[in-house]
Structures are given as C-alpha cells and as structure tokens.
Amino acid sequence: MIKVSVVGAKGRMGSHVVAAVNNASDTELSLALDAGDDLTQITPDNTDVVVEFTVPSVSLNNVLTLIGQGVDVVVGTTGWTDEKLAQVKEAIAQGPRPETQKVFIAPNFAISAVLADYFATKAAQYFESVEVIELHHPTKVDAPSGTAIHTARGIAEARKAAGMAPVPDATETDGGSRGQVIDGIHVHAVRLRGLNAHEEVLFGNAGEQLTIRADSFDRTSFMPGVLLAVRKLAGDAPAGLTVGLDHFLDL
Numbered sequence: 679m680i681k682v683s684v685v686g687a688k689g690r691m692g693s694h695v696v697a698a699v700n701n702a703s704d705t706e707l708s709l710a711l712d713a714g715d716d717l718t719q720i721t722p723d724n725t726d727v728v729v730e731f732t733v734p735s736v737s738l739n740n741v742l743t744l745i746g747q748g749v750d751v752v753v754g755t756t757g758w759t760d761e762k763l764a765q766v767k768e769a770i771a772q773g774p775r776p777e778t779q780k781v782f783i784a785p786n787f788a789i790s791a792v793l794a795d796y797f798a799t800k801a802a803q804y805f806e807s808v809e810v811i812e813l814h815h816p817t818k819v820d821a822p823s824g825t826a827i828h829t830a831r832g833i834a835e836a837r838k839a840a841g842m843a844p845v846p847d848a849t850e851t852d853g854g855s856r857g858q859v860i861d862g863i864h865v866h867a868v869r870l871r872g873l874n875a876h877e878e879v880l881f882g883n884a885g886e887q888l889t890i891r892a893d894s895f896d897r898t899s900f901m902p903g904v905l906l907a908v909r910k911l912a913g914d915a916p917a918g919l920t921v922g923l924d925h926f927l928d929l
C-alpha cells in the first residue's frame with residue numbers, strides 16, 4: 679500500500695484527493711492536513727507521497743517544508759514561476775535526500791487538458807495566429823489559470839523553434855480587452871458561475887481555423903491523473919523535479 683498524506687485536505691481539490699486515496703485499492707490515507715496544521719507531522723515513517731493542493735501564496739513554503747521532511751511530493755497548486763521552481767531544485771539539492779527526492783508539479787491532472795496542451799504545441803508551428811481562452815468557476819483566486827500559462831509557454835516555445843514571426847495584431851488602443859500577453863501569446867480568462875475548468879486554444883490562418891478545447895465538468899476528472907502521479911512517485915519516476923503529467927503518459 680502507498681501511504682499518502684494530503685495537504686489542503688479541506689479544499690475543493692484536497693477533499694476529492696482524500697476520497698480518491700480512500701477509494702483506490704493500492705493507496706491508504708495517512709494524514710489529512712489543512713491551514714494551521716504543522717506539516718512536520720509528515721515524515722517518511724507515516725508517508726510515502728504527499729499530495730499538495732492549497733493556494734499559490736503558500737504552496738512553495740509547503741513544498742520546501744516537505745522536502746526538508748524527506749518525503750516525495752505531488753503538487754497540483756498553481757502559481758509556479760521559474761524562480762519558484764529554481765528554489766525547489768535548490769531545496770532538493772540541499773535537502774536530506776538529494777539523490778532520491780522526487781517532486782512532481784502538474785498545472786493540470788485531467789487527461790483532456792494534458793492532451794489539449796500537447797496537441798496545441800504540435801499545431802503551433804502551422805498557424806499564423808493563436809490565442810488561449812481559459813474559463814473557470816468564479817471562486818478561483820488566480821488568473822490566468824496555471825494551465826493556460828503552461829499552454830501559452832508551450833506554444834511560444836514551439837513557434838520560436840519553428841522560427842515564426844510574432845502573431846499578427848494591429849491593435850493600437852487596448853484597455854485590457856486583448857488579455858494578458860505571455861511569451862507573446864494573448865491569454866484571456868473568463869470567470870462564470872456554473873463552469874468548472876475549461877480551455878480553448880484558437881489557431882488561425884487565412885481562411886481556416888482550428889479550435890482545441892478541453893472541458894473538466896467535475897473535479898473527479900483530475901483524480902486518475904493525481905493517482906497516476908502518486909503511483910509513479912512511489913515507483914519508477916525519476917528523482918528530482920518533474921513538471922507536467924505529459925511526462926507520465928505515452929505521448
């Protein structure tokens with residue numbers, strides 16, 4: 679049995695993870711902690727893998743604490759910048775298990791979203807124009823979504839590798855309607871009661887359009903990906919920091 683502790687256990691995602699861990703035949707719940715709880719209760723004696731779903735403002739500190747505790751960590755919380763990722767790598771190097779420590783961060787655990795992201799990077803070099811639209815429940819605290827940032831960066835990287843020019847855009851006046859520009863890609867965020875987590879990538883050429891869309895209607899959609907990551911970390915995932923569920927899929 680893989681012993682799993684959950685941090686952020688009372689949250690929307692954390693409570694689903696607690697249920698998923700309790701329901702799977704090869705995982706058992708160890709500790710379920712939330713804000714105000716002492717994370718140093720989590721040790722290699724009681725935990726093989728920690729799953730962390732909290733808020734962007736605290737996730738880095740939680741992960742650094744958990745690395746210090748010598749336990750492997752699956753992180754679903756958003757808000758990861760290159761600087762924060764560098765701090766995680768440094769903490770692994772300075773931590774108690776520099777050769778074997780595993781930290782896995784995924785902007786999205788839903789197979790639909792991971793595939794949409796992957797397909798978008800493949801399509802990127804064939805279209806002159808591209809824009810990303812993410813649509814979420816209005817209780818989400820960050821915008822744009824971590825997934826949309828990841829998608830935009832992947833598209834930008836693919837366009838750069840293909841030697842493409844910037845996306846065409848004649849806008850001269852913009853009060854904010856053109857969205858946030860991430861590595862040259864415009865990203866738009868919609869917050870609407872009734873939605874859960876959705877993303878569209880619009881690609882355009884003269885006379886044609888490709889739309890790639892992923893819809894997570896319910897948070898159960900994230901659980902197979904979370905359990906896959908837990909099993910990989912308890913198994914043959916490489917040591918160090920890994921970002922993105924695509925690394926654990928046969929793409």
Ligand SMILES: NC(=O)C1=CN([C@@H]2O[C@H](COP(=O)(O)OP(=O)(O)OC[C@H]3O[C@@H](n4cnc5c(N)ncnc54)[C@H](O)[C@@H]3O)[C@@H](O)[C@H]2O)C=CC1
Nearest residue numbers: 686688689690691712713732736754755756784785786787
């Ligand atoms: N990677 C993925 O597939 C997904 C990622 N997310 C991300 O996961 C994060 C959490 O989302 P939700 O569960 O919807 O938020 P939520 O607000 O429902 O839950 C966050 C939980 O973290 C707890 N918390 C706050 N500070 C804490 C601390 N210092 N230590 C321990 N617990 C603490 C809160 O009390 C709350 O229970 C967000 O960043 C969201 O974008 C959400 C859905 C899927």
Ligand SMILES: O=C(O)C1=N[C@H](C(=O)O)C[C@H](O)C1
Nearest residue numbers: 756785786818823824825875
């Ligand atoms: O807050 C959410 O709900 C989600 N957050 C993640 C993100 O910001 O990309 C993943 C998914 O979109 C749901």
